[in-house]
Amino acid sequence: MSMSQLLHPLGATLFFNNARHPRSRIFKSVPPISGTYVGGNAEFSGFFVGAQSSRQGNLPPAGSNETSAKHKAFFWKRGESDALPYIQTLGKFPKEELEDKVVMVRFDSSILLREEQDHTVQSILYAHLTIKYLLEARARIVLVSDWSDGINSRFPDLQSVAEHLSLVLGVNVVPSQCLSHYSPPSEALEKMKVLLLENLSEFKGEVCNSLEFAETLSSGVDIFVNDSFSQSHKVLASTVGVTSFCYSSIAGFQFEESLRKLKNAVGSGKRPHIAIIGGTNLSNKAAALCSLASVCDGLVFVGMMSFQIMHVLGFLVPLNQLELGATKEASELVQVAQDRNIPILYPKDFWCLNEKVPNQLELFPAHAISKGWMPVDIGPSTLDEIKALLKKSKQKATWIGPVKFKSRHASAVGASKLACILNALSQGDCDVTIVGSVACKTMTDESSSIPAFSVIENASIWWDFLKGRKLPGVMALDRAYPFKIDWKSVYREPAQPLVVDIGSGNGVFLLGMAKRWKHLNFLGLEINEKLVRRCLIAVHQSDLTNGYFIATNATSTFRSIVSCYPGEVILVSIQCPNPDFNKPEHRWRMLQKSLVEAVADLLIPNGKVFLQSDIEAVAVRMKEQFLRYGKGKLSILQAQDTTKYRGWLEENPFGIRSDWEQHVLDRGAPMYRLMLLKSNIVH
Numbered sequence: 001m002s003m004s005q006l007l008h009p010l011g012a013t014l015f016f017n018n019a020r021h022p023r024s025r026i027f028k029s030v031p032p033i034s035g036t037y038v039g040g041n042a043e044f045s046g047f048f049v050g051a052q053s054s055r056q057g058n059l060p061p062a063g064s065n066e067t068s069a070k071h072k073a074f075f076w077k078r079g080e081s082d083a084l085p086y087i088q089t090l091g092k093f094p095k096e097e098l099e100d101k102v103v104m105v106r107f108d109s110s111i112l113l114r115e116e117q118d119h120t121v122q123s124i125l126y127a128h129l130t131i132k133y134l135l136e137a138r139a140r141i142v143l144v145s146d147w148s149d150g151i152n153s154r155f156p157d158l159q160s161v162a163e164h165l166s167l168v169l170g171v172n173v174v175p176s177q178c179l180s181h182y183s184p185p186s187e188a189l190e191k192m193k194v195l196l197l198e199n200l201s202e203f204k205g206e207v208c209n210s211l212e213f214a215e216t217l218s219s220g221v222d223i224f225v226n227d228s229f230s231q232s233h234k235v236l237a238s239t240v241g242v243t244s245f246c247y248s249s250i251a252g253f254q255f256e257e258s259l260r261k262l263k264n265a266v267g268s269g270k271r272p273h274i275a276i277i278g279g280t281n282l283s284n285k286a287a288a289l290c291s292l293a294s295v296c297d298g299l300v301f302v303g304m305m306s307f308q309i310m311h312v313l314g315f316l317v318p319l320n321q322l323e324l325g326a327t328k329e330a331s332e333l334v335q336v337a338q339d340r341n342i343p344i345l346y347p348k349d350f351w352c353l354n355e356k357v358p359n360q361l362e363l364f365p366a367h368a369i370s371k372g373w374m375p376v377d378i379g380p381s382t383l384d385e386i387k388a389l390l391k392k393s394k395q396k397a398t399w400i401g402p403v404k405f406k407s408r409h410a411s412a413v414g415a416s417k418l419a420c421i422l423n424a425l426s427q428g429d430c431d432v433t434i435v436g437s438v439a440c441k442t443m444t445d446e447s448s449s450i451p452a453f454s455v456i457e458n459a460s461i462w463w464d465f466l467k468g469r470k471l472p473g474v475m476a477l478d479r480a481y482p483f484k485i486d487w488k489s490v491y492r493e494p495a496q497p498l499v500v501d502i503g504s505g506n507g508v509f510l511l512g513m514a515k516r517w518k519h520l521n522f523l524g525l526e527i528n529e530k531l532v533r534r535c536l537i538a539v540h541q542s543d544l545t546n547g548y549f550i551a552t553n554a555t556s557t558f559r560s561i562v563s564c565y566p567g568e569v570i571l572v573s574i575q576c577p578n579p580d581f582n583k584p585e586h587r588w589r590m591l592q593k594s595l596v597e598a599v600a601d602l603l604i605p606n607g608k609v610f611l612q613s614d615i616e617a618v619a620v621r622m623k624e625q626f627l628r629y630g631k632g633k634l635s636i637l638q639a640q641d642t643t644k645y646r647g648w649l650e651e652n653p654f655g656i657r658s659d660w661e662q663h664v665l666d667r668g669a670p671m672y673r674l675m676l677l678k679s680n681i682v683h
Contacts, residue, residue: 084259084262084263084465084471084474085474085475085479086479086480086481086482087250087251087259087474087477087478087479087480088248088249088250088251088477088478088479088480088556088560089250089251089252089253089256089480090130090133090134090225090250090251090252090253090256091133091253091256092480092560093223093248093250094559094601095137096137097597098134098137098138098139098223099137099138099139100138100139100140101139101140101222101223102139102140102142102185102189102220102221102222102223103134103139103140103141103142103221103222103223103224103225104141104142104144104185104217104218104221104223104224104225104242104246105130105131105134105141105142105143105144105225105227105252106144106145106224106225106226106227106228106231106238106239106242107127107130107131107143107144107145107227107228107252108123108127108145108227108228108229108230108231108254109145109146109147109228110230110457111123111124111127111254112124112127112128112145112165112168112169113147113155113161113164113165115154117168122257122455123254123257123258123455123457126252126253126254126256126257127227127252127253127254128168128169129253129254130225130227130252130253130254131143131169131171131194132169133253134225135171135193135194139223140189140193140195141193141194141195142185142189142195142197142221143165143173143194143195143196143197144196144197144200144217144238145199145200145228145238146199146200146201146206146238147161147199147201148201158175158177158196158198158199159175161175161196161199162174162175162196165194165196169194171193171194172192172193172194173194173195173196174192174194174195174196175196176195176196176197176198177197177198178195178197178198179197179198179203179216179217180198182216184219184220185197185219185220185221197217200236200237200238203237205237206236206237206238207236207237208237209235209236209237209240209241210237210241211237211241211244213237213241214237214238214240214241214242214244214245215241215244215245217237217238217241217242218242218245218246219245221242221245221246222246222247222248223246223247223248223249223250224242224243224246224248224249224250225250225251225252226239226249226250226251226252226255226473226476226477227251227252227253227254227255228254228255228473229254229255229258229259229458229461229473230258230457230458230461231473232461232471232472232473232474233458233460233461233464233469233471233472233473234472234473235472236473239472239473239476240472240473240476243476243477247592247593247594247597247629248478248594249476249477249478250477250478251477258456259474261433261454261455261456262456262461262462262465264431264433264454265398265433265435265454265456265462266292266295266296266398266466270395270396270429270430270431271297271395271396272297272298272393272395272396273295273296273297273298273393273395273396273397273398274296274297274298274299274300274389274390274393274396274397274398275292275296275298275299275300275397275398275400276300276302276386276397276398276399276400276418276422277289277292277299277300277301277302277303277305277400277401278301278302278303278305278399278400278401278402278403278404278439279303279304279305279400279401279402279404279436279459280303280304280305280323280404281305281323282305282308282323282326282329282330282333283323283325283326283329285305285463285466286326286329286330286332286333287466287467287468288463288466288467289333289466290332290333290336291466291467291468292466293333293336293337293340293342294336294340296342296398297342297393298342298343298344298345298389298393299337299342299343299344299345300344300345300346300386300389301344301345301346301347302347302378302382302386302401302403302414302418303401303402303403303404303405304321304323304404304405304406305323305330306346306347307321307322307323308322308323308326308327308330309330309333309334309344309346310346310366310367311327311330312327312330312331312334313334313344313346315366315367316367316368317366317367317369318369318374318375320406321375321405321406343389345385345386345389346366347366347378347379347382348365348366348379348381348382348385349363349364349365349366349378349379349380349381349382350363350364350366350369350375350376350377350378350379350382351363351375351376351377351378351379351409351412351414352364352369352370352373352374352375352376353373353374353375353376353407353409354372354373355372355373355374356372361376361409361411363379363380364379366382374405374406374407375405375406375407376405376407376408376409376412377403377405377409377411377412377413377414378403378414378418379414382414383414383417383418383421386418386421387421390421390422390425390430391425394425394428394429394430395429395430395431396430396431396432397422397425397430397431397432397433398432398433398434398435399418399422399432399433399434399435399439399443400434400435400436400439400459400462401435401436401438401439401459402415402436402438402439402442403415403418404438415438415439415442416442416445416446418442419439419442419443419445419446419447420446422434422443422453423443423446423447423452423453426447426452426453427452431453431454432452432453432454433453433454433455433456434453434454434455434456435456435459435462436456436457436458436459436462437457437458437459440455440456440457443455478556478594479553479556479557480556480557480560481550481552481557481560481561484564485550485561485564487564487565487566490548491521491545491546491548492545492546493521493545493546494521494565494566494567495566495567496519496520496521496546496567497519497520497521497567497568497569497570498520498521498522498523498562498565498567498568498569498570499513499520499521499522499523499570499571499572499573500523500525500558500562500569500571500572500573501522501523501524501525501572501573501574501575502525502554502555502558502572502573502574502595503525503526503527503554503574503575503576503577504524504525504526504531504535504549505524505526505528505531505658505660506531506534506535506659507524507526507531507534507535507538507547507549508658508659509575509654509656509657509658509661510522510524510535510547510549511535511538511539511542511544511547512656513654513656514539514544514546514547515542515544516656517546518546520546520570521546521547521548521567522546522547522548523548523549523550523561523562523565524547524548524549524550525549525550525552525554525557525558525561526549526550526551526552526554527551527552527553527554528551529551532549532550532551533551535549536548536549554595555591555592555595556594556595558595558598558599559594559598559601559602562598562602563598563602568604568607569602569603569604569607570603570604570607570608571603571607571608571609571610572599572602572603572607572608572609572610573609573610573611573612574591574609574610574611574612574622575610575611575612575613575658575661576612576613576614576658576660576661577591577613577618577622591621591622591625593625593629596625596626596628596629596630597629597630597631599626599630600626600629600630600631600633600634600678601631603633603678604678605678605679605680605681606677606678606680607677607678608637608675608676608677608678609626609634609675609676609678610653610673610674610675610676611623611626611673611674611675611676612652612661612671612672612673612674613671613672614660614661614664614669614670614671614672615672616672618672619648619672619673619674620672622674623636623674623676626676627676630676632679633678633679634676634677634678634679635676635677635679636674636675636676636677637675637676637677647674648671648672648673648674649673649674649675650673651673652671652673653675
């Protein structure tokens with residue numbers, strides 16, 4: 001095939017190589033860099049930033065000194081948190097691709113099985129929207145979840161749950177015992193739209209994330225939609241394991257909204273941000289609290305942890321109220337706050353219960369509780385001080401954990417009054433977030449306007465997130481590129497035909513081709529950030545206006561990046577990817593069905609795919625994957641000699657070699673090349 005044949009009016013099948021020595025692992029699952037692309041350069045700005053000096057509301061300014069390295073939170077300005085990567089979502093998944101697909105939805109039983117389905121509650125609204133959206137797209141739906149007979153006593157069996165869901169969703173939900181009888185859900189869906197599988201809590205394989213159970217659960221399923229964010233901190237077969245067997249795994253609307261709330265709760269938004277902290281177990285939450293102290297402008301303690309804080313600050317407190325072994329952690333937390341010069345508020349008074357006279361309550365200063373008296377509630381001076389601080393900041397407040405002490409009393413109203421204060425703030429411009437089931441219930445009881453503030457009912461997810469732990473349910477989903485690219489600032493002529501190389505490596509081939517073919521634009525997608533930075537510097541130094549590189553895992557972000565390009569995509573190439581020695585069931589294998597389908601969809605008719613490797617088994621597998629999952633749109637280009645070289649191209653048709661290709665040829669080893677053509681017939 002001549003170069004003139006390749007460079008026909010469609011723009012030519014050109015390629016910029018991913019040459020590398022040693023090879024980089026381009027298909028490893030790594031979240032993309034966070035940032036906003038401005039002009040021709042990548043200007044990276046993290047989603048989470050350390051608290052800056054703020055004088056709003058007369059709050060003490062945050063200190064310029066950052067905390068010690070030991071306590072630097074994962075929120076510092078360094079890009080998107082590993083715990084919350086950008087993920088593929090149902091709303092951005094091509095709706096036409098859902099038609100007639102078997103879609104498994106892992107729903108949240110605590111939402112859809114509530115007796116009252118109030119659509120003014122966001123979690124309920126979005127949970128319903130996920131199912132409705134899939135039905136409108138004509139997908140075949142398999143519903144899965146777990147529910148407790150003790151909590152949901154109204155649902156003694158599978159049939160009763162199906163009847164409830166039929167009523168609240170407005171569609172016939174048919175119960176099925178596919179899991180017990182080991183029959184694919186797709187077979188049971190032949191004559192119906194929505195199928196409900198058995199209670200997952202009855203299967204041991206669910207909790208232990210058995211791959212065998214996950215394979216059974218997802219048998220016949222094409223796409224997995226996770227809409228149960230409350231289970232994100234757990235490793236379950238229905239949230240993690242199934243993603244190994246579905247070619248696309250995406251977030252539902254309720255999941256996406258919950259993730260947004262979690263990011264917003266501690267993200268760079270309104271300032272100042274005051275955190276109100278209740279509950280117990282400071283030692284277990286120390287890392288999370290230090291992270292919170294690194295982004296907030298003030299900490300308010302209203303529960304048992306307040307005694308530990310007061311003790312560290314030098315106040316006399318009852319020894320029986322202290323948490324054993326937590327002094328060191330409390331001291332480190334206080335140090336973080338002091339390093340940043342942010343206020344720490346603790347109760348100034350307590351309502352206390354006399355141990356000998358159960359019904360007798362008396363108000364004591366926090367530092368002078370008499371012997372024999374036990375705190376049961378925060379006092380009026382404490383509430384006044386909290387109210388004054390919040391009124392001064394009146395920008396952002398987060399309440400996590402209950403106002404709870406060792407002793408309890410029915411007349412304790414501190415939590416309710418705190419809820420009233422926050423409710424009043426939420427009616428204005430204050431961004432209020434409530435975390436934890438107890439705090440959420442208190443706010444619900446005191447407020448008639450729940451939509452005025454954000455609710456995160458599962459506090460465990462919040463604490464794990466603050467500790468910097470990766471949430472398994474989030475990490476298992478497919479990645480999405482997080483930014484809209486300003487193509488006008490990337491290329492001088494953004495509508496020119498585009499060539500995309502998946503795994504562009506050091507970019508030697510791409511840079512050479514971009515210099516030679518000015519009428520085409522070249523885009524390299526490479527997971528190695530250091531290589532991408534070097535390539536962008538080379539683009540700048542060469543004054544190229546038709547070449548660009550992005551650091552990303554192209555396996556999962558190809559569609560979201562390339563689909564927004566304003567011109568035609570005429571070639572996609574993969575050259576010399578790392579040999580894949582993983583077992584087929586491993587999640588992040590070399591080439592996935594979703595990527596192949598995206599390539600087949602986004603190429604223009606008569607567009608081409610160029611594949612090349614120095615390892616024949618790798619080249620064969622790439623060829624098989626593209627022919628199998630190309631939706632019948634891709635075929636081997638007949639112009640190439642399919643007999644003389646056992647079906648492989650003898651030469652690289654582009655005239656420029658990558659350094660890895662040159663290295664292979666210099667040692668006398670062969671290269672295995674193949675060109676595929678997209679049909680010009682619209683299917």
